[in-house]
Amino acid sequence: MVTLRRTRRLAAVAMPLAAAGLLTACVPGTSGKEMAQTAAAGPVVTDPAKMGQARIRLLDYFTGGADLTWINDVVAAFEKKYPNITVERSSMPWDDVMKALPLRLRSANPPDIVPANNGWQSLGTLVQGGLVRNLDGYASAYGWSTKFPASILRQHQFSADGRQMGTGSVFGAPVARASAIQVYYNRTLLSRIGTTVPKTFADFEAALAKAKSAGITPISMGNLEQVGITGPLFATMDALGRQSRISDFVYSQNAVKVADTGFPQAGAAMKQWADKDYFTKDFSAVPGQDAAQAFVDGKALFRFDYSGSLPLKKGQSTNFGSFLMPRADGGHAVATASSATNFSISAKSAHPDAAAAFMNFAAGPEAAQIAADNTTMPLLATVKPAGDDPLFADDVDAAAQLSANDASVPYLDWATPTLLTTIQTQMQDMLAGKVAPDAVVQSAQADYDKFQKTLGK
Structure with missing residues (x-):
């Protein structure tokens, strides 16, 4: 993997x-x-x-x-x-x-x-x-x-x-x-809260609320290394923004600003999830691999992660599935993805x-x-997928969707050499209540504008 x-x-x-x-x-x-x-x-x-x-x-x-x-x-x-x-x-x-x-x-x-x-x-x-x-x-x-x-x-x-x-x-x-940001889920826990794989963004948020009410951690996340935030952030942007706008921002086309990409809406959604305790408790102090292992051990309903990155042992995958984050407007899913x-x-x-x-x-x-x-x-x-592994069958289906629908979105941080660090630090502070969501957007745009000047634009 x-x-x-x-x-x-x-x-x-x-x-x-x-x-x-x-x-x-x-x-x-x-x-x-x-x-x-x-x-x-x-x-x-x-x-x-x-x-x-x-x-x-x-x-x-x-x-x-x-x-x-x-x-x-x-x-x-x-x-x-x-x-x-x-x-x-x-x-x-x-x-x-x-x-x-x-x-x-x-x-x-x-x-x-x-x-x-x-x-x-x-x-x-x-x-x-x-x-x-x-x-x-x-x-x-x-x-x-x-x-x-x-x-x-x-x-x-x-x-x-x-x-x-x-x-x-x-x-x-x-x-x-392929390497794509996907949403992994625990089949047993999804059944326990009486719901099915989300088909819309509203379905996804409803499942988060049901999991919390049932005493289940809705989203497994560890951000000690300040890496865990980007998976859910980019996937949520893909659900709430537009593929063309995200791509144009990354590629410096058509004067698109970061505020036009779904970035503000995704950040606001994650702030709401954090305020509702939907993430792993004290996630900012939890190593990413510990959070991944906790998910595999059945301690959370969902986990945002990259293709093939779960620390699964042989035979463990049968209780897990994956899907691309569904869009809020009901259109076909797009995903932050590239080749491996x-x-x-x-x-x-x-x-x-x-x-x-x-x-x-x-x-x-x-x-x-x-x-x-x-x-x-x-x-x-x-x-054809190898064997009868249901999790891998989901992965193959997701890859087929990306190719058939031309639905890949570039990683937002490709836009500048330093944007990833800016996003990670600002998002961490925002989720902790130290800065306002608007400040995160402004910092990301300032990083972008500074780099554009170095290119003579």
Whole structure:
């Protein structure tokens, strides 16, 4: 499973990237804009048989569990299909990769494929630095614009100068595994309060009230590390805001402000839940993993978490289910989601055609089925769930909804390198009654405006 990988991804502060000089630095002798433009020039080869013998080096952060099994199985399947191409993997923990990636890409012999994070935390600065390759030629040749939902492909697009996200050229590609913020529920406790899986936001809030009345903790949350707040906040935004507005804010389009995204309404809803004691008691002092374990132990009705992140032991999943947070207006659910990792090609790669061939394979239906066979949430293809695990069946259904409805929403914190920290600290203070909800919105907008000035906007 993807245990804590996405949580750590959200928690990673991107200032080390800026400190490394990537907002202005680039490969010697070129500007980031020139490198990005020239990388897209010339024909590309998509037939591996015409690539000759090639060895490509892949850097990832899959160090154990189903993550490691999936990537190893994908590499093995790719090498079996294309025996002239060898994939040489190396892996590091998530935090270590994010710290090392800028320098690795600027070295004389960087990996061919790297797991650049979405947003300004990583990919945007790497594009500005001219350190990752423009993939427009491959996107066109492989048909990524039709193969990937637009809301997923957009997460990998930047203008050639790296100043505009969510539009322009393609600098990365998803893999056929999803990572989404979902609502997990305890089947026994849901039955005990006499209700069913919520179909509307009003149904969800009604279930919270029933659970509290029955002496059951409605929502399991631990926020000691100041990470636990973002899951419920973003999912509630998805229910109360509009997909287009959230996306436009993150991508700096159409002059959308944070107040237009559903952020104020989501913050207000969470404040009401906190005032009604719907969250784990003393949640601000509870470690996130302790709250997750308490949920698995049957001590709460709901938990907001990332795909595959529950600390379940074999056989425990049968008493749990998951769903995407239902919208207040009754429309199809949208969810803050992306692929479980995102790959980009080094600007210095000697084998970009082979690297792109592997990335296309890792985003294909065979890789999605490998994910399902390992009971990890697939993406980008319709697959059959492995076995008869009802929780995993829910995950597969959620992934299918995201693809069919093009319903992914970018993570709000991608909008600036520091917005995550601003949101976490301000939301914590707001839930504790130390600042007003309006102050949280104002702080988030101020963070956004400050970063826009650094981009010359």
